[in-house]
Amino acid sequence: xxxxxxxxxxxxxxxxxxxxxxxxxxxxxxxxxxxxxxxxxxxxxxxxxxxxxxxxxxxxxxxxxxxxxxxxxxxxxxxxxxxxxxxxxxxxxxxxxxxxxxxxxxxxxxxxxxxxxxxxxxxxxxxxxxxxxxxxxxxxxxxxxxxxxxxxxxxxxxxxxxxxxxxxxxxxxxxxxxxxxxxxxxxxxxxxxxxxxxxxxxxxxxxxxxxxxxxxxxxxxxxxxxxxxxxxxxxxxxxxxxxxxxxxxxxxxxxxxxxxxxxxxxxxxxxxxxxxxxxxxxxxxxxxxxxxxxxxxxxxxxxxxxxxxxxxxxxxxxxxxxxxxxxxxxxxxxxxxxxxxxxxxxxxxxxxxxxxxxxxxxxxxxxxxxxxxxxxxxxxxxxxxxxx
Numbered sequence: 001x002x003x004x005x006x007x008x009x010x011x012x013x014x015x016x017x018x019x020x021x022x023x024x025x026x027x028x029x030x031x032x033x034x035x036x037x038x039x040x041x042x043x044x045x046x047x048x049x050x051x052x053x054x055x056x057x058x059x060x061x062x063x064x065x066x067x068x069x070x071x072x073x074x075x076x077x078x079x080x081x082x083x084x085x086x087x088x089x090x091x092x093x094x095x096x097x098x099x100x101x102x103x104x105x106x107x108x109x110x111x112x113x114x115x116x117x118x119x120x121x122x123x124x125x126x127x128x129x130x131x132x133x134x135x136x137x138x139x140x141x142x143x144x145x146x147x148x149x150x151x152x153x154x155x156x157x158x159x160x161x162x163x164x165x166x167x168x169x170x171x172x173x174x175x176x177x178x179x180x181x182x183x184x185x186x187x188x189x190x191x192x193x194x195x196x197x198x199x200x201x202x203x204x205x206x207x208x209x210x211x212x213x214x215x216x217x218x219x220x221x222x223x224x225x226x227x228x229x230x231x232x233x234x235x236x237x238x239x240x241x242x243x244x245x246x247x248x249x250x251x252x253x254x255x256x257x258x259x260x261x262x263x264x265x266x267x268x269x270x271x272x273x274x275x276x277x278x279x280x281x282x283x284x285x286x287x288x289x290x291x292x293x294x295x296x297x298x299x300x301x302x303x304x305x306x307x308x309x310x311x312x313x314x315x316x317x318x319x320x321x322x323x324x325x326x327x328x329x330x331x332x333x334x335x336x337x338x339x340x341x342x343x344x345x346x347x348x349x350x351x352x353x354x355x356x357x358x359x360x361x362x363x364x365x366x367x368x369x370x371x372x373x374x375x376x377x378x379x380x381x382x383x384x385x386x387x388x
Contacts, residue, residue, distance in 0.1 A: 109357075
């Protein structure tokens, strides 16, 4: 806007603003009012950037902005924040799985040690197996009553479906306990590492399932390693050997029944194993009474207490409680990890049990026997890889 003013020596602001007049004929050029005290000598062009500052707001028209700057919130989240969140989540998941595995292995080692101590002093595997299931059942029932854990919602159909699973679990549990009462813990677990071979054979010949060639090839080191370990075992016992083999077969059927009958059921993890323990206890108790009986238990208990002392009672309690805890953690971890990771963890668990039992019980091991155990465990690992 170009304006023409009369410039004088003095131009007080107080005189200028009250006496201003506007020339409305040409809105582009405005003449400021003349001041009586001033004498016009020259005319200059003055560029005014804002009319409103001089009081001419009534003539100013709103202008459309040439450039508009707007802040728009992006719909896409920050990629770096997503990467950081994913990294932290993955790290937390790995830490959780590591804790599960470490707890699982530690509890299993402690159980096997106390179980072997109890069986050495009290050679009644049927009662020992019953006490293990009874302790777990009592722990879970108390947890449900006190609402420490949420009780599962079951019906009659659930228990009917669970029955064959519990029957196979009972047979496998008792057979493994009988095996450990006759032979070393390490030998029992070496033979039990052949469970994948039983799984493939049962699935192939009874269920008609087929497997890729690498799965069949992985059975060669499993069977060969177990055979080599059995032939070179210094304290070999046929009852102990057959107990481990029957345990393998029973647990294979347990897994098959569980996979077929329990798929889609709402009960899983910790509560699933609790229900399995309760039903297995109901199945096992009458057989344990028939096979061994209270009279034999009373005599054996007195001899064990006289030989070991009060610590024997704590051994029995420890092996019963730790049996339930390690199985409970294993079922809880199965809900968090893949079957392949679980199989690898189970293989590593057997290694930890074998090594720790050899050290604690000072089990004599020949180099050939150790080689057979290593080959069998390696075959188990290869099987878990080939199965996927």
